[in-house]
Amino acid sequence: MPKKADLVGRRRTSGRALWLLGPAMVAGVAYLDPGNVASNMTAGATFGYLLVWVVVLGNVMAWLIQYLSAKLGIVTGESLPQVLGRRIRRPWARRAYWLQAELVAMATDVAEVIGGAVALHLLFGIPLVWGGVITGVVSMGLLLVQTRRGARAFETVLIGLLLVIAVGFTFGLLFAPPEPAGVIGGLVPRFEGSTSVLLAASILGATIMPHAIYAHSALARDRFAPAAASAAARVETTSTRPAPTPDRVTAAGTDIAPGTTDRATATPSPAPSGLGANAGENAGGTPGAQSRADALADARGISTPRLLRATRWDVTIALAVAGTVNLAILLLAAATLAGVEGTDSLEGAYAALREGLGPLVATLFAVGLLASGLASTSVGAYAGAEIMQGLLHARIPLLVRRLVTLVPALVILGLGVDPTLALVLSQVVLSFGIPFALVPLVALTRRRDVLGDYRNRGATTAAGVLASVFLIALNALLLWLVFTGG
DSSP, rough: OOHHHHHHHHHHHHSSSHHHHHHHHHHHHHSSSSSHHHHHHHHHHHTTTTTTHHHHHHHHHHHEEEEEEEHHHHHSOOOHHHHHHHHHSSHHHHHHHEEEEEHHHHHHHHHHHHHHHHHHHHHOOOOOHHHHHHHHHHHHHHHHHHHHHOOOHHHHHHHHHHHHHHHHGGGGGGTTTOOOOHHTTTTTTTOOOOHHHHHHHHHHHHHHHHHHHHHHHHHHHHHTTTTTTTHHHHHHHHHHOOOOOOOGGGOTOOOOTTOOOOOOOOOOOOOOEEEEEEESSSSSSSSSHHHHHHHHHHHHHHHHHHHHHHHHHHHHHHHHHHHHHHHHHHHHHHHTTTOOOOOSSSSHHHHHHHHHHOOHHHHHHHHHHHHHHHHHHHHHHHHHHHHHHHHHHOOOOHHHHHHHHHHHHHHHHTTOOOOOHHHHHHHHHHHHHHHHHHHHHHHTTOOOOGGGGGGGOOOOOOHHHHHHHHHHHHHHHHHHHHHHHH
């Protein structure tokens, strides 16, 4: 057997960067939930390539948003709900904020359970209600991995499901490639009536999901600072020590014990460049925020600039996968289902794919839908528990929460509501919840007293503000069209 020292050295040299990847991959599962499938399939079947630009724009905005969420968790050692729970002083305001966030999390859960139930019905003919029950039970098993085996094991399982989802939803394009001219034309922003606006809001609600914003900050916290946050909190109020000097920068990307360094790589890390990369750009951050960030970096043995660079890679890879799959779903529908009767539902789309492209493509599509429901419902339950803990300081076991949030989806399935319609409308609900998560995130990450030297650049804040304004304006337009019948 190799010596232990050899194994450690090998891990430090070859696995250094890979060890830092993972949280964004888990959060990225939320971008491939059954709501995304329903919204993108419906958009492609109804309007062809018209809304390609919405998928692309949503993915670009999602990159920025998820990076800011992860940065908040890394630098502060707290999730977004935790930070808001401390800063919203009035109990009634905190409860009101929790209520809207909880409703968003429930809408997410409805979409995910319904998607899993539909997939089981398509694959095995299982009644929808029982399919919902099975989806809920299996998701409990996935949550047990997180609670008993930790963040890394949870990431591994969900990344495996992510690969299944990617194959299932992109395989059909090998047999039905999209028209290049149609794809290019779909990049021009435009709408065709209120239905296209509704679907655009649904796509954005499914792409930029509020619960993914809450969850990513918690995933980064749990992954990189699970035990160090309390120590950093103590330092925040008792220490005003300066930032570490260059010779104290630790080995970036290595899984080393707190308080140790790897002298072979202990060199100064230059401030990252690019969107949101701002280490050291605003010298003189408030002592509390900066000392907390320094304490976290020392405790985990990884320099914060290095960790933020790795996080940008993590987010880029995750969103590249999610964006490609989402676009593939819309393009597949536009290429094979546009104008086909009865394809405005997942069941109809499955039948049309089976008839037009063969049983293999249709089966892989259904398997991808099932993996999507199972993976995303676990992330949704994780996010919901974090929302309650951070805002109300009340903790409910994940499995208990899973049982409670399963009820609305089962009721909808039991009442015979059209599953695809329920999925699309759930994504519209998510779209209305985006500003409540996004505006505080942008506001907090620009503050020196929250992130110290790692606060947003001016360009990053401007991009976040533009994304917020666009999403709020789209929702306002949607309301106006719905109520005026436009």
